[in-house]
Amino acid sequence: MTPGARADDLRIAGLVRLSTCDWPGRLVATVFLQGCPLSCTYCHNPSLIDPRAPGTVSWQSVRELLDRRRGMLDGVVFSGGEPTRQAGLAPAMREVRERGFAVGLHTAGPYPRRFAEVLPLCDWVGLDIKAPASRYEAVTGVPSSGARAFESLRLALEAEVDLQVRTTVDPTVLSPGEVDDLVVALRELGVREHVRQEVRAEGTRPEFAARLERVRRELSRTANRSAGAA
Ligand code: SF4
Numbered sequence: 001m002t003p004g005a006r007a008d009d010l011r012i013a014g015l016v017r018l019s020t021c022d023w024p025g026r027l028v029a030t031v032f033l034q035g036c037p038l039s040c041t042y043c044h045n046p047s048l049i050d051p052r053a054p055g056t057v058s059w060q061s062v063r064e065l066l067d068r069r070r071g072m073l074d075g076v077v078f079s080g081g082e083p084t085r086q087a088g089l090a091p092a093m094r095e096v097r098e099r100g101f102a103v104g105l106h107t108a109g110p111y112p113r114r115f116a117e118v119l120p121l122c123d124w125v126g127l128d129i130k131a132p133a134s135r136y137e138a139v140t141g142v143p144s145s146g147a148r149a150f151e152s153l154r155l156a157l158e159a160e161v162d163l164q165v166r167t168t169v170d171p172t173v174l175s176p177g178e179v180d181d182l183v184v185a186l187r188e189l190g191v192r193e194h195v196r197q198e199v200r201a202e203g204t205r206p207e208f209a210a211r212l213e214r215v216r217r218e219l220s221r222t223a224n225r226s227a228g229a230a
Pocket of ligand 1: 036037038039040042043044045046048049080081082108
């Protein structure tokens, strides 16, 4: 627990008042926290990366929403950006629980210490594991981000929290063999729910969208050639 941390100090970049997809099977409000230490190739929210950018939504307005939606919402998901970057996360989660709502968290696990602090306050975690540890930096642009993410995974498994591990597959970085290796590694570590999703070009930086299109064209040409040779 960070001394003096307050939910009111959270920098909140956005609030979705009703979401059916941010926590599978639950009706939630989703709070998007500003700032992320990673710089993923395919980031769909690059405007949320800058940690110095001010928030645009007050925590007080989240409180008021919850008070109005009692009985209509199951919980609150903290997303980002990277929510574990901010010290106000734990006090905010406590307030959500005190109001009788469940707490979900989307994280890429770059801050294992703060993740360990908030895990007991989470009812569900969606944890991004972006690549095999050896290929992490190629996706996130940050050295040792893989070690941190896998440490967070270890903490989540140890805590036995309801956990969904997610991998957005970036074919400009990862080969199909590397993705298969990751699937096997996660299974061996004890991950029960792993969701793979294809990267989307929408909302990404233009240079990434162009590279993705090029790589996809090459992959489909190779697949067509192999089908023709068979
Ligand atoms: S972890 Fe999420 S918000 Fe941060 S850079 Fe990667 S995709 Fe963007």
